[in-house]
Amino acid sequence: MDNWEWAEGFEPRFGLIGFDYKTKERAVRDSAKHAGAREVYLVSEPIAAAIGTDLPVNEPCGNMIIDIGGGTTEVAIISLSHIVEHNSIRVGGDEMDSAIINYLRKKYNLYIGEQTAEHIKIQIGSAYPLEKELSMKVKGRNLVTGFPVTVEVKSEEIRDALSETIMTIIDAVKWLLESTAPELAADIADNGIVLTGGACQTRGLDQKLRDTTDLPVNIVNNPLTSVVLGSGKILDNLNYYAPVLMKS
Ligand SMILES: Nc1ncnc2c1ncn2[C@@H]1O[C@H](COP(=O)(O)OP(=O)(O)OP(=O)(O)O)[C@@H](O)[C@H]1O
Ligand SMILES: [Mg+2]
Numbered sequence: 001m002d003n004w005e006w007a008e009g010f011e012p013r014f015g016l017i018g019f020d021y022k023t024k025e026r027a028v029r030d031s032a033k034h035a036g037a038r039e040v041y042l043v044s045e046p047i048a049a050a051i052g053t054d055l056p057v058n059e060p061c062g063n064m065i066i067d068i069g070g071g072t073t074e075v076a077i078i079s080l081s082h083i084v085e086h087n088s089i090r091v092g093g094d095e096m097d098s099a100i101i102n103y104l105r106k107k108y109n110l111y112i113g114e115q116t117a118e119h120i121k122i123q124i125g126s127a128y129p130l131e132k133e134l135s136m137k138v139k140g141r142n143l144v145t146g147f148p149v150t151v152e153v154k155s156e157e158i159r160d161a162l163s164e165t166i167m168t169i170i171d172a173v174k175w176l177l178e179s180t181a182p183e184l185a186a187d188i189a190d191n192g193i194v195l196t197g198g199a200c201q202t203r204g205l206d207q208k209l210r211d212t213t214d215l216p217v218n219i220v221n222n223p224l225t226s227v228v229l230g231s232g233k234i235l236d237n238l239n240y241y242a243p244v245l246m247k248s
Contacts, residue, residue, distance in 0.1 A: 066194070
C-alpha cells in the first residue's frame with residue numbers, strides 16, 4: 001500500500017490528534033531545504049525507530065512498535081516496508097510530567113516546575129508495583145503560604161498520579177490490536193511488541209503492557225536514539241531502504 005493512501009485514509013483516534021499529512025510533509029521538506037539540504041528523504045518516525053532497533057521492516061510479517069516520546073505515542077504495525085496499522089495520540093512523557101504537577105498541587109498544595117516533575121518521574125515514577133517502593137524529597141513552593149517547602153513523596157503516589165496517562169497509552173495499544181487483521185495479530189503474538197521512545201523507560205510500563213495484552217513486550221536497548229540511528233542506517237543504505245521512503 002502506498003504511504004499516502006494510508007495517510008489519507010487515516011482517521012484520528014481518541015480525538016487527540018489530527019493533521020493533514022501532506023501539509024506536514026511539505027513543511028518538513030521545505031524546512032530541510034531551507035536549512036541547506038540538497039536532497040530530502042522522508043520516513044515515518046515509527047519506521048525509522050524500527051530500523052534503528054533492527055526490526056525486519058522489509059519482511060512480509062507484521063511487527064508492532066510503540067514509540068512513547070515526550071509529546072506523542074505512536075503505535076504502529078509495520079510489514080513489507082510500510083505502516084499497515086497505526087494509532088497516534090498526543091500523550092507521552094510530557095503529559096506524565098503535567099500529571100505529577102497536578103497531583104502534588106492537589107494533594108500537598110505543592111507547586112513544582114516541569115523540570116522537577118520530570119526528575120520525579122525518572123527517579124521514582126512507575127506503572128506497576130515495584131519490588132521495593134521508592135521515595136524522594138521534593139522541593140517546591142507551598143501555594144498557600146508562598147514559602148519554599150520540602151515534601152517526601154512516595155513511588156506509590158507517583159504511580160497513582162501517572163495511572164490515567166498510562167491507561168490512555170495502553171488503551172491506544174489495545175485499540176490497535178483489536179482492529180488489526182487476524183493474520184497480522186498472529187504475527188504480533190509470535191514476534192511480540194517492541195517498545196521505544198524515552199518515556200517507555202518508565203518503570204514497569206513494559207510489565208503493565210505485558211499483563212494487559214498477554215503478549216511478549218521488549219524494550220529496545222536504545223529508546224532515546226532509535227529514530228536517529230534508524231535514519232542514519234537508511235542514509236547509509238539508501239537503495240536497500242528505498243521502499244520505506246515517502247514519495248515526494
Ligand atoms: N528513564 C526515563 N524514565 C521515564 N521517562 C524518561 C526517561 N528518560 C527520558 N524520559 C522521557 O522521555 C521523553 C522524551 O523521549 P523522546 O526523546 O523519545 O521524545 P521525543 O522524540 O523528543 O518526542 P516525540 O516523539 O513526542 O516528538 C521525555 O518525556 C522524558 O522525560
Ligand atoms: Mg520521538
